[in-house]
Amino acid sequence: MxxxxxxxxxxxxxxxxxxxxxxxxxxxxxxxxxxGKLTVVIDAGHGEQDPGKIGINDALEKDVNLQIAKKIKNILEKKNIKVVMTREDDTSLARNGEGSKKVQDMKARVELINKTKPDLAVSIHQNSYHEESVSGAQVFYFMHSTEGERAAGIMQKALLAVDPDNHRQEKADDGYYLLRRTEVPTIIVECGFLSNREEADKLVDKEYQKKIAEAVVQGIEGFAGVKK
Ligand SMILES: [Zn+2]
Missing domain, CATH: 1.20.5 (Single alpha-helices involved in coiled-coils or other helix-helix interfaces)
Incomplete structure (x- = not known):
């Protein structure tokens, strides 16, 4: 007893x-x-000679990524969260080093993230698939990062604000260079599919981009435990 x-x-x-x-x-x-000590790196995927995916509506992924990334930055800064962007215009981060421009660009992004040591790094991308019917945002994290996994779970749920019918789940990955080589929690947010006509048209719409940006900020705040 x-x-x-x-x-x-x-x-x-x-x-x-x-x-x-x-x-x-x-x-x-x-x-x-x-x-003002919470720091986030926002990485707009691709740029310059690397367009990323090409939309069914001819939208270039690099442009959509940058537009959404800038909106995220604006919202975060209004909330007194420090933001470091990997790029703020249509450029590559490659600097005449060794290897292809793409390899140099990816290395430079990883270096910038590791040097900045943010609380979280969020890489913005758009998806594409050979079947047009496929759509919906999805978040990726490095399979050996528990904090990355936690961030991805929170972010995937936050994105339901954009589309409550999106049943995609956050996904572990061990192949993406950015996820493997960053030393801080890092997630890739694939905001939607440029291969789906309806979603591609939404993804180039300013209001829709703003909605995504707001959801991503919710996800970042949720991960960081920011009190509402
Ligand atoms: Zn991409």
Whole structure:
């Protein structure tokens, strides 16, 4: 009987500690925001000679990525969250080094992220598939990163604000260079499919882009534990 009581006390104590540490975590994050110390890298995928996917409506992925990335930046900065962009115009990050322009560009993005040491890095992309019917946003994370997985789960749910009928789930990956080589939690947000006519037309629409940007910001805040 006494043992049982002790066990119950122990469980209660542990539960209490867990609650305290959880709320402390939130406190620390919102403290970071008020002090402007929460840092996020926003990476607009592709650029310059690398257009990324080409839309069924001829939209170039690099342009859509940049437009959405800039909107995310604006919203985050209004919330006193520090933003570092990998690019802010139609450029490549390659700088006459070794390897192809694409390889140099990817290396430079990873270096920038690792040097910045953000709380989270979010890479913005658009998807494409040979079957036009496929659509919906999807978030990718590095399969060996628990924080990346947590961020991806929160982000995937946040994106339901854009399309509540999107049943896609966040997905683990071990192939993407950016996910493998970054030393901080990093996620890739594929905002939608440029191969789907309806979605491609939405993805070039400013209001729709704003909706996506707002959802991504919700996801970032959710991950960082920013108090509403
Ligand atoms: Zn892409």
């Amino acid at each position: 006494r043992k049982k009581v002790e066990l119950v006390m122990l469980i209660l104590l542990l539960a209490g500690l867990l609650t305290v540490s959880k709320s402390l975590e939130k406190y620390v994050s919102s403290e970071k925001v008020t002090k």
